[in-house]
Amino acid sequence: MAMTDQPWSNVEPLPRLNGDLVPVLESVRTLQRAWKAVVASNDPGFREARRRSLRRHAIETGIIERLYDVDWGVTEALVAEGLTADAAARVPDGVISEDVLEIIRSQYDALEFLAEAAREGRDVSVSLIKELHVALTRRQATYTATGPTGLVFQATLHHGQWKTQANHVTRPDGSRLEYTPPEHVASQMDELVLLYRETEGEDPLVRAAWLHHRFVRIHPFEDGNGRVARCLTLLTLLKCDLAPLVVDRRERDRYLRCLDSANEGDLRPLARFFAELEIVALRSELERPPVDVSTAEPAVGALAVLGAGIDRLRVLRAESGASERAARVADLAAAVQERVDAWMTEMAARFGEMLQEVDAQAKATVQSAAPPDDRARFWRWQVVQAARSADFFANMRDGVWWTRLRLAALGQELRYLVFLQKVGQGETGVLALTVYAEMPSRDAEEGARQSADPVVVSTPTETVTWSYTEAPDADWPGTVDVLETTLAAALHKFSSTLG
Template sequence: MATRLQPVATDLPWRSVEPLPELNGDVAELLSATDSLRVVWAENLRRATAEEVEAARKRSLRRHAIETGIIERLYDLDWGVTEALVAEGLTLDVAAGEGELSEDTLAVIQDQYTALEYLADAARGGSPLSLHFIRELHDLVTRHQVTYDAQDQFGRRARVALPHGEWKRQPNSVIREDGVRIHFAPPEHVQAEMELLLAGYEKMSGAVHPIVLAAWLHHRFIRIHPFADGNGRVARALSLLVLLQAHYAPLVVDRRQRGDYIGALDCANEGDIRPLVRFFARLERNALTSALTGTMEVATAGAGAVDVARAYAERLRSLVGSRNDVQGRQVAVLADELHARLVDYLSGVRGQFLDAFRSVDPDADALVTYAAPPQEKAVYWRAQLIRTANAVDFYTNLREGSWWAQLRLTVLGQTMRHVVAVQKVGRGETGVLAVTAFAELVENHTVGESARRVPLLNPGPDDSVTLIYTDSAAGRWQEVCEFVDRTLAATIADFSNGLG
């Protein structure tokens, strides 16, 4: 999570486009880990069919088109409607089965999707970034936005026509939640500032990491705020352009990450762009992991049942034939080593929890259990692990089970369990693992009744640690340990509040 610096003034004045500062700290290490995951993603991409690649690309662009408007609070959509539109297409018929979607909202989303398709075509064609391209992009994004709220010369709210693809005509600023007013470039400076922005972008292209370049371009564009409306959506689209041109997976800022996103932008406004770079790197790792998990796409339109079966059987044969057994063995070794460390960690904190809670309940008890493939118990927790993987946005391969460890704690007659699992990501042997966690309160029940389980964690896209087959358990343990400690602390807090 981005940590916002303390504001030093009530006004943050407009500043001309600034060059990229020197980045120190953990940024280089994070980018290196992201690039390692990208290599594995590219390896798996080569085994996918053209239909699978295209379907995954469209799903990602549809998700971006939906979420970019939610981030700006132009509309709100139920999560079920969102998932249906992402999976099946941007139509009212698709949304009807899951919830409400107005024609006006759909038109805005479709415009945003059209703009992203235009951008993706430009990225594939290697088109240079230009002022004309940015104006065209803005025109597509805001095509169905006829008016917007503005202030007249007396400070009164007014409804004025939105100039599509044109620079803004009046000064603007926003007030942050902490009361700081952020000023953007005055209209008379916009053209010169945009030219400076493109000059800086061209100078850094190929010389700095694409994720760093995407963050810099995004923030500096936002500080100019060249248009009357739609600046945030255009800025996120431009970040996508940078990454697509560098052959990275298309990332998405979704509604669950809005707070971290705004916080990272605030830090950049106050001179520290590193939180925004870290935020984009995390999103890119999420996108790479999610891209490994797409469904099989086989051309079966109009085919009979037997033909469909044959087509899928042929695709499965191709996937099995391309399996890398050496890579699979390396993944298993890594998972075994991580699992052993997880068991040791939970066994170590078990006694500390008992010491703490037995001062309240002398009968408090704690137990650590675990299993790993090929043990029979490795297949436990299937439903919970699938739900957690869906929340984090990846497909979990549980064909052989998972490497899991459970801490079960009973205090004042109430029981909670916290389960950390190492699981394979994607279909087949992708070479990628994810460490996730879920927790449940197991409510009291009478003999003959099933125990009711109440979730104690609400995982989001960032709530996992992704590893690849070339990683070492020792090298990644610190990150895994911090993740486990963070999720376990949240579980204990929620459980204890229930006791109180």
């Protein structure tokens, strides 16, 4: 996308967006209803899932800003176990400095403050924005600044205070994006809050996208603006009983592209991006963590732990409407798989013809399976990895609906797998499509079990989610987009090895 220099501009009201957002926004509302039917705010599992979401946000928000870096394995440990050095140390080669941990903890505390503000009904205001900045940056004493001569230095960060120096950014294509000059920040922030409150009746994700972008365009603080903007997005969503979405490192490039589209006058990509991340967040919170063995009475030990687990499983299976949700999600999965199979079969025919131009023995085949077929339990490791990458729990109790496209040419093989799997423990009534592609290793020893190298695994937004109340073609264009994007990435890796 060719971009032009953007001088600073006054805050403008939320524009009218066209209907191409309707399917994804409706999917959010449908999933939210399913989420409410399964998750109760006083449920311990829900509270732990929410804490994990906030921990992930606290870690990733600083990584997005290049404030620090944290290994992915360490991140997963901190999310699962808590923001402690001990949690990081349990990861092989897991290292994180105490300074970085302190920054992350302060960001987590700011998110807890935000959640409490939402529970109290506090709305966006200038005073709340300044409080958020103080909370988010309290462990950050300086920021990287550039002087008039181009000299880069560490400047003192003034917490909760508007900037006093003009700032701008030079984008990758060389175009210049100017932020609001210091002398106009106070009036523009007042206008931002006023216009935001006038959008009360709009979809919360559209409101959140507009607020996020317009705040970033003002850039009222010396540093920490992105972190504050993402917090304001969460406040908007939490007040509307939605889950806290997370922009993680894997989504950074798309996030920045969406912001640039908004800078050029099109807010729709950012609104869609937030909607897709909200689907990921709701889906993730449907996971209920296993029984915490640390709470078992020492005197009864293992029996108490097993008994608690069985009691919990009994409750999950007896939940109101569980049988209906299970039946309807199975019908939904079968209908979606039928469409996926047809799409994959058509692609296989095309790929086969193309590959036979360079290898007469080349093959392109499609195979699938579904519960209760025993083959539905194939690919277990790949299913779990795809779900984990997309940040949810893979329910493997009855197996999954899978479709495999296999390409073989010139001694190389690609396996592109599409999974339809239930989300969460119990019968949540939520179904997710994920993707995993792998290439068998050429250098495995003869007679040894063949290993395979992953080449594509779904990111959180490279998925599709349905509630059991939705039609299989609720957002079929979005499904095809995920399939085409991930298959293209897999084919790029595969074709580069041919020859």
